[in-house]
Amino acid sequence: MTTVVTGVGVAAPNGLGRDAFWAATVAGVGGIGPISRFDSSGYPAQLAGEVPGYEAADHIPSRLMAQTDHMTRLSLTAAQWALADASVDPSALPEFGMGVVTASASGGFEFGHRELEKLWSKGSEHVSAYQSFAWFYAVNTGQISIRHGMRGPTGVLVTEQAGGLDAVAQARRQVRKGVQLVMTGGVDASLCPWGWTAQLANGLLSTGRDPATAFLPFDANASGYVPGEGGAILVLEDEHAAARRGAAVYGVIAGYGATFDPRPGSGRPPGLRRAAEMAVSDAGLTPADIDVVFADGAGVAQLDRVEAEAITAVFGPRGVPVTAPKTMTGRLYSGGAALDLVSALLSIRHGVIPPTTNIRQPAEGLHLDLVRDVARETPVRAALVLARGYGGFNAAMVVTDERNGR
Amino acid sequence: MTSTSDRRVVITGIGVIAPGGLGTKAFWELLTAGRTATRSLSFFDATPFRSRVAAEADFDPVAEGLSPQEVRRMDRAAQMAVVCTREALADSGFEVADPTRVGVSVGTAVGATMSLEEEYVVVSDGGRNWLTDHRYATPHLYDYLVPSSFAREVAWSVGAEGPATVVSTGCTSGLDSVGHARELIREGSADVMIAGATDAPISPITVACFDAIKATTARNDDPTHASRPFDNSRDGFVLGEGSAMFVLEELEHARRRGAQIYAELVGFASRSNAFHMTGLRPDGREMAEAIRVALADARLPGDAVDYINAHGSGTKQNDRHETAAFKRSLGDHAYRTPVSSIKSMIGHSLGAIGSIEIAASALAIKHGAVPPTANLHERDPECDLDYVPLTAREQQTDVVLSVGSGFGGFQSAMLLARVA
Numbered sequence: 005m006t007t008v009v010t011g012v013g014v015a016a017p018n019g020l021g022r023d024a025f026w027a028a029t030v031a032g033v034g035g036i037g038p039i040s041r042f043d044s045s046g047y048p049a050q051l052a053g054e055v056p057g058y059e060a061a062d063h064i065p066s067r068l069m070a071q072t073d074h075m076t077r078l079s080l081t082a083a084q085w086a087l088a089d090a091s092v093d094p095s096a097l098p099e100f101g102m103g104v105v106t107a108s109a110s111g112g113f114e115f116g117h118r119e120l121e122k123l124w125s126k127g128s129e130h131v132s133a134y135q136s137f138a139w140f141y142a143v144n145t146g147q148i149s150i151r152h153g154m155r156g157p158t159g160v161l162v163t164e165q166a167g168g169l170d171a172v173a174q175a176r177r178q179v180r181k182g183v184q185l186v187m188t189g190g191v192d193a194s195l196c197p198w199g200w201t202a203q204l205a206n207g208l209l210s211t212g213r214d215p216a217t218a219f220l221p222f223d224a225n226a227s228g229y230v231p232g233e234g235g236a237i238l239v240l241e242d243e244h245a246a247a248r249r250g251a252a253v254y255g256v257i258a259g260y261g262a263t264f265d266p267r268p269g270s271g272r273p274p275g276l277r278r279a280a281e282m283a284v285s286d287a288g289l290t291p292a293d294i295d296v297v298f299a300d301g302a303g304v305a306q307l308d309r310v311e312a313e314a315i316t317a318v319f320g321p322r323g324v325p326v327t328a329p330k331t332m333t334g335r336l337y338s339g340g341a342a343l344d345l346v347s348a349l350l351s352i353r354h355g356v357i358p359p360t361t362n363i364r365q366p367a368e369g370l371h372l373d374l375v376r377d378v379a380r381e382t383p384v385r386a387a388l389v390l391a392r393g394y395g396g397f398n399a400a401m402v403v404t405d406e407r408n409g410r
Numbered sequence: 411m412t413s414t415s416d417r418r419v420v421i422t423g424i425g426v427i428a429p430g431g432l433g434t435k436a437f438w439e440l441l442t443a444g445r446t447a448t449r450s451l452s453f454f455d456a457t458p459f460r461s462r463v464a465a466e467a468d469f470d471p472v473a474e475g476l477s478p479q480e481v482r483r484m485d486r487a488a489q490m491a492v493v494c495t496r497e498a499l500a501d502s503g504f505e506v507a508d509p510t511r512v513g514v515s516v517g518t519a520v521g522a523t524m525s526l527e528e529e530y531v532v533v534s535d536g537g538r539n540w541l542t543d544h545r546y547a548t549p550h551l552y553d554y555l556v557p558s559s560f561a562r563e564v565a566w567s568v569g570a571e572g573p574a575t576v577v578s579t580g581c582t583s584g585l586d587s588v589g590h591a592r593e594l595i596r597e598g599s600a601d602v603m604i605a606g607a608t609d610a611p612i613s614p615i616t617v618a619c620f621d622a623i624k625a626t627t628a629r630n631d632d633p634t635h636a637s638r639p640f641d642n643s644r645d646g647f648v649l650g651e652g653s654a655m656f657v658l659e660e661l662e663h664a665r666r667r668g669a670q671i672y673a674e675l676v677g678f679a680s681r682s683n684a685f686h687m688t689g690l691r692p693d694g695r696e697m698a699e700a701i702r703v704a705l706a707d708a709r710l711p712g713d714a715v716d717y718i719n720a721h722g723s724g725t726k727q728n729d730r731h732e733t734a735a736f737k738r739s740l741g742d743h744a745y746r747t748p749v750s751s752i753k754s755m756i757g758h759s760l761g762a763i764g765s766i767e768i769a770a771s772a773l774a775i776k777h778g779a780v781p782p783t784a785n786l787h788e789r790d791p792e793c794d795l796d797y798v799p800l801t802a803r804e805q806q807t808d809v810v811l812s813v814g815s816g817f818g819g820f821q822s823a824m825l826l827a828r829v830a
Binding site: 043046048104108109116120123124125127131145149160161162177199205206207226262266270273278393 | 426458459494506509510513514519520521526527530531534536537538540541542543544547548549550551552553554555556557558559561562565566569570571572573574575576577579581583586590593597599614615617618619620621622658679680681682683684685686687688696699700720816818819820
């Protein structure tokens with residue numbers, strides 16, 4: 005059974021909506037800037053990728069406003085756009101034949117911050133009746149299923165930044181078991197003071213003040229990452245179901261692999277290479293068939309080296325074009341890999357690899373053919389997307405054009 | 411991935427931490443004795459809250475052998491999952507030979523919510539400052555922000571390098587995480603999965619959020635009888651905590667090493683009601699559909715079910731919804747099947763409870779007994795099934811249906827069967 009993508013919805017720091025995002029991404033226009041949503045002057049890190057121009061009231065019914073965090077509103081908007089893009093009317097499909105599987109990393113954290121403040125500054129009777137679900141990790145899946153009447157299999161996976169791929173893989177499992185349509189992907193945001201404090205604790209955030217130099221994966225001056233918000237929701241369908249209704253297809257979810265790194269001190273090799281090899285093999289391809297790798301791009305020297313070595317081990321030195329367009333968005337947690345997957349599909353559609361911006365001095369000893377500064381026009385039939393979640397999660401996914409799909 | 415759905419998945423090890431007893435043995439003794447472990451909430455001063463009853467586990471991470479650094483690093487929920495994992499491994503006798511064939515799936519509804527709140531109070535100076543002060547935060551705060559850290563801790567404790575994930579679907583997390591693990595073994599992505607769930611939600615913010623919607627009981631003057639599933643006097647659930655972890659193995663893998671087998675996971679399905687984030691439709695349609703699909707997955711007829719381990723949270727709407735779902739999916743057989751809720755004894759530990767209930771289901775098969783529903787004296791007239799009131803019942807039990815229902819509209823059904 006072949007699982008295809010027939011719709012995408014995007015809310016990214018460098019573009020709200022698929023077309024705005026892709027135009028910016030191909031042109032190398034970034035969306036990282038000083039945090040606007042709260043006063044970040046007292047924090048060592050002050051840059052983030054915020055989704056621009058999003059007026060929730062324009063997209064979300066008023067009855068949902070009081071019960072939704074910012075990231076849930078973004079995800080509902082992206083889901084609606086993905087369905088429209090796929091030309092699907094959910095009310096015309098069997099209700100148990102539609103499922104929702106999303107990734108989450110930190111839930112509706114800003115909503116939770118406000119309620120914690122009410123509880124501790126004013127008292128328990130001030131806590132919102134919606135707190136019981138508005139912050140939890142399952143909220144986006146629940147709200148999307150309710151809004152569109154999708155009563156089939158649901159799921160929520162949490163593997164930090166790897167989640168965007170793990171959720172899509174789980175959605176593919178459901179399609180393979182006969183579910184007609186599954187909404188999937190990830191959207192995250194925790195750009196509130198409490199969320200920022202929690203993110204700072206991992207010690208990986210860039211303290212740079214210049215958006216052009218703060219987040220530099222694979223660069224000699226890599227000094228951490230810039231967090232962002234947003235992500236993407238995709239519509240997955242069985243290829244025949246999509247063909248029957250004449251849907252336009254972005255591409256095929258052709259291969260997937262997931263591994264976990266050995267515990268520290270074991271002396272065993274990291275698991276990213278194995279995940280990548282599994283994904284390529286699962287797609288029925290060989291490394292030579294892969295036209296581009298969308299890298300995880302941690303922006304931390306040690307993690308960048310591990311990733312570069314995994315890519316080199318699979319493809320050989322400078323053996324495949326590599327890009328990390330997240331230099332334009334920051335790392336979006338569960339939204340990051342879902343957005344990269346959309347970029348990979350758009351690369352296939354448009355025959356162009358978006359650039360890794362801002363890289364001036366590639367780190368020594370990393371033998372990568374990094375697509376820098378400007379987009380590279382080239383036919384793309386198969387792309388490998390890599391993603392890693394904090395703590396040791398590795399995921400890899402291969403998307404192909406229709407002809408390449410199994 | 412090739413289709414390998416003929417691969418069968420069995421439970422070969424169980425670890426449980428629940429209110430009223432640590433370890434699988436104490437857990438089963440409590441259930442079969444029909445004792446309740448609910449009590450007045452003691453973790454913090456609950457005076458300002460509407461619901462002041464809880465099912466607390468007497469869990470001390472130091473006494474359970476965690477090192478001082480593990481205790482500092484992990485939220486209570488992660489600590490419980492790791493301790494349960496150790497018990498499950500010891501119980502199964504499984505030792506990791508090829509780490510790449512061993513995966514991890516941990517369910518949790520609210521993650522490290524207890525540690526998050528403790529840290530929030532410090533960095534906000536008791537809620538005084540909106541701009542939280544990062545200089546007061548623990549270096550482990552990021553592990554609390556992202557509950558995927560729970561899967562990492564379990565993977566590290568086992569030495570697993572296969573697929574690892576946290577499954578977080580609210581109160582069905584503990585069924586869904588095991589269902590996910592079963593799927594990974596069936597499709598060939600792993601031969602062994604360390605799977606289960608954990609939650610430690612007894613903190614002021616959780617109590618407050620359920621107070622706000624009156625989902626929890628207000629029977630504060632009678633805490634040991636406060637969890638009353640299917641009883642006419644029920645008035646909400648009792649917030650609990652705990653964990654259950656399993657060693658799940660592909661059947662032939664288990665047989666080759668001569669492992670004990672508790673039960674096979676023969677069917678699983680989840681559905682969504684697409685109705686309301688906290689409300690349930692009274693007809694139980696989506697849970698009934700999940701049960702039907704799980705039965706089809708197991709290739710079993712409805713009348714094969716010997717015992718139903720219910721969600722039975724003790725809220726007005728849940729117990730009726732669920733009763734309707736059993737009738738809708740099993741027909742007359744629903745009236746002939748014992749149904750019980752162990753939440754009457756150990757409360758509702760949100761995402762953890764689904765796995766704890768799978769443990770109870772597997773033990774029911776092993777011991778030939780079904781646990782009772784405690785505190786059930788006068789049935790709700792709309793709940794007219796056999797809920798095994800007050801005392802456990804000895805009976806040959808070969809097939810168990812365990813169901814869960816949760817916020818977000820999620821409905822899940824797991825079928826366990828004795829392996830001949």
